[in-house]
Amino acid sequence: MGVAIIPALLALAEQRDDIDGDAALTLITLGYEIAGRAGLALHATACDYHTSGAWNALGVAAVAARMRGLSPDQFRQALGIAEYHGPRSQMMREIASPTMLHDGSGWGAMVGISSAILAEQGFTGAPAITVEAAEVADIWADLGGRWVMTDQYVKPYPICRWAHAPIDGVREVMLANSLTHDDIAGIRINTFHEGVCLFQGVPETTSVAQYSLSFAVAAQAVHGRIGLEHVSGAGLCDAQVLAMIDRISVAESDAHNASFPNTRDADVQITLHDGRVLDSGLVHARGGSERPMPEADIITKFEEFAGPVLGAARTTAIRDAVLGLADGSSCLADLRAHLYDPVES
Structure with missing residues (x-):
């Protein structure tokens, strides 16, 4: 909105x-x-x-x-x-x-x-x-x-919200078990019907990548994060990500269908090369009312995405102007001034 x-x-x-x-x-x-x-x-x-x-x-x-x-x-x-x-x-x-x-x-x-x-x-x-x-x-x-x-x-990733729970499930299992993508033999995603309908192949454009499921999960598994560089340019043909896509399967879940659209849940199972299968359990995507993102994480996300385009100084000025709306130290004109200036090439 x-x-x-x-x-x-x-x-x-x-x-x-x-x-x-x-x-x-x-x-x-x-x-x-x-x-x-x-x-x-x-x-x-x-x-x-x-x-x-x-x-x-x-x-x-x-x-x-x-x-x-x-x-x-x-x-x-x-x-x-x-x-x-x-x-x-x-x-x-x-x-x-x-x-x-x-x-x-x-x-x-x-x-x-x-x-x-x-x-x-x-x-x-x-x-x-x-x-x-x-x-x-x-x-x-x-x-x-x-x-x-x-x-x-608030979206942690530049990806359709319907893919966030599977992404978070893979992220959390990998972090909890100190895994790298080289440890993974396969990933199974169970989610609601609409999430299953997200693009499953290799995206050729940023728009397709943003509405992907397997590609987005693969990027998270390989890089430990999903940034702008992963859904644009050379990131769309990253060989390690493309290889990981082939190890991902997606299935529709009656349980997740029952809770949609009130929640957008998933669960994932990661099979390792040593034969172990690690289960995420029910995953609510980060950033929603079930799992709010701390303010510091929201600010970090903004700085990570805006900084490479706007530069550190302008990014900081926008951040401070937004936060200042709440404490009275800035007004809307302060924010508009930083938003409207042309981006320096």
Whole structure:
């Protein structure tokens, strides 16, 4: 959700006086709460699995409505417009043919902002059924009392979330037993149906690598981490990773199917060349509400991914500006200044 809500907030802020940290974080929370509940409502009522662009459109519309001072009726119209025009794209189509569509998030953000502006100008929309339908009333009943934002996750890896539990399972078994990839004869992954549908072969592009399962697990097993260099360029034809793919098998699990999409679990068994079989047990992916990532780990992840592109000084400045929103030492303009400057070549 943040991939749409935060860029939309930054764009909308260009037409506002400066926004302090408390106001910025309130707007982000508002966007997450509206988008998250709209997503839950869509999952509960739609017959197939849609991408996050659909509900991100409503979250962005809510942020824009708040920032532009829309009336309650204009806000209602904005949500109706955003839901109607939001990209209800089918997730499994993207899984079957990974490209640069990436969940329709960009279109969701554009629809959300456009919907608020249209409503402000008097355009009307059909009532948002993911908000107003009787069958989803329970999802909205505790708005402001229960925070669905706390149920979201931070990704440790630049890979589809559905692959994270298998990656973590391999990571943890290898760390606990001081293994290297040379010790491994085979890896069996048991996970839910949608995870099994992730790309299983050798990816030719970064987009395919990000929606892979066996390749991602192989990269973790070989390198002990998955960085940008592993899902792009020469990393896509790493001979050791490609050899490891051939040792990985994937199976669908009824138990993991039963818990999806509330959780995205897996278990793995690693067979060693000496004949031992090591079992991970049930694995909840790191970064979610079941296994939150410590703040220090989140910061380290940001620095690891941003540093090579932005440089150490600018990465540190962005980090400090983000953290300063919470303690009052920075405002949104401080962050925007560091984000908008061109990247030095």
